Amino acid sequence: MLEILSVTLLSLTFLTSAGQSQSRRAAEMLPTFGARSQASARPTPFPTPPIDPASYIPRPESGPTITVSLNRAAITDGAKSGKPSNVLNESTQKLSLARQQAVGSQDLGVLINAANEELTRLGGGRLAIEGGGSIKSQVTLKHQTTFDSSTYACDINGLTDYGCFLVGDNVLVQGSWKVPQALLDYFKNGNGRNPNDSYLLAVQRLTPGQLAGTGTTILEPTYSNGPSPSIIVFQALGDSCCSHMEKSQNIAVIGFHIKGRQQAFDGGVRQTVQFGNCQHCSLQNNYLEDTASIGAQFGGVALEKGNYSNVVLAWHNVFSGVAAANIAAVNSENAYVVENYAFRLGHHHGQYAGGVCGFDLETNSPADHSKNIFVYNNLYDYENSLPSAGNALCLQDPFNGVNHGLVVAANNIIIGGRDDRVYRFMSNGIMLNGLKGCKIINNYVFRTGQNAIQAYSLQDCLIQDNDFESTGGGGNPTVSTQNVSNTTFRRNHYRERPGLGISTQSGFVEKCGKNNIYDKNLTNGSDVPNVQHQPCN
Secondary structure, eight states: OOOTTOSSOSSOOOBOTTSOBOOOOOTTOOOOOOOOOSTTOOOOOOOOOOOOGGGGSOOOOOSOEEEEOSSOEEEESGGGGTOOHHHHHHHHHHHHHHHHHHHHHTOHHHHHHHHHHHHHHTTOOEEEEOSOEEEOSOEEEOSEEEEOSSEEEEOOSSOSSSOSEEEOTTEEEEOOOOOOHHHHHHHHHOOTTSTTOHHHHHHHTOOHHHHHTTSOEEEOOOOEETTEEOOOSEEEGGGGSGGGTSEEESEEEESOEEEOOOOOOOSSOSEEEEEEEEEEEEEESOEEESOSSEEEEEOOOOTTTOOOEEEEEEESOEEESOSSOSEEESSEEEEEEESOEEESOSBTTTTBOSSOOSEEEEOOSTTSOEEEEEEESOEEEOTTSOTTOEEEEEEEOOOOSTTBOOEEEESOEEEOOSSOSSOOOEEEEEEEESOBSOEEESOEEEOOSSOSEEEESOBSOEEESOEEESOOBTTBOSEEEESOBSOEEESOEEEOOTTOOSOOOOSEEEESOBSOEEESOEETTBOOOOEEEEOOO
């Protein structure tokens, strides 16, 4: 029996990217940071909101456990169901028959669905899946489900727009994959601003085998109907209806290594994990490797029914070779994206990529929600990504109204490349568009093809205490803004890494700006004005 969330879910305060545990203070508080000029200096981290990942895990149902594999199907603790023995015996017989059918068709999905039906009939409980195998029938999971450390393949044909596994409300789906200790150590103690930091180097040295470990592996679908590939592994059951306008609630997907196989690319439309308009849902301790579109998405469609995702968490997930946005929020409030690691961005099997952002906030209509979005303490490393793969953070919300509000990005480490002197793997560190009242604080950006920050149509934002090392270049300044108004740029620091040998460019270029404040921004430690103002035309 798997222990629920065996990976580091203690009474937890999130750690800052500098590795210093901070007291739980409101996200809006603005601490005072001193100027810094050395690569190893660690500024005071911006306070991380108080989040307990364990609180996002649905409570288990009381009841029996049904264990299934192609070799056996058994009910344990049947007495917990309160059902008489004849009912339990009937369920056992049905499971035995379903197992025979699964063996005959080599389709474990048949047996999993039968076990879910019997658990529902018995009043709930837990489903334990063992032994690995092929999933050729779409599976619906309506009860707490655990997978052992075997490999399971999504082999459904004819299915492109729905998930291999549909996850019902109030369900925890858990595998056994664990976050490598080196990454946990980095988030606790590391200093990503220092390229020689031992904790950072330990993460960068992790091999594919060490990352994969020995936990649960699920193989991505391979089916494609022309230009429409099958992508989705886990999908909220509520999201599978009605053009993504419905809602779901209280779902957690934890502990899976999802390995890509799909060779067709949909341009960044579908997602490997699709929560839709999910209330109180989370993605924790997962590893997505070489998957073929968006990694995970919170939020569906708000039009007509007004549903949106709310109180959602992405924590301690690893992304490698993901073809499009690694994590996306398209219609969300109170979303927390904290301590995730993305590297080697873009799909390397077929060499394609579509808007590869480490995190992508993107509203698609005025009805969409975008309020209280918190992106903290993540590590983005673009070395060995596809050339010009995209931007580490894409924070875009061009709409107005009560559904739109605070967006904060703080303490993120963004490394645009390390050893390669030819390619600029990352286009921009942080892309901002249309935000009102945003806070971009204490982020570190190293090496960019264009800008450390590229911003359009901001209003009343605060961009403060960010550390830009060897950014800009080729005619691109470190910070480029257009149609930005009433925004403060305070105590940001540009510095050069000696001996890097690439073109860089410090400073701010403001085009068509209005009433912006530039205060104590440093260039290589000197407080010298470095702002170029350009007219609107």
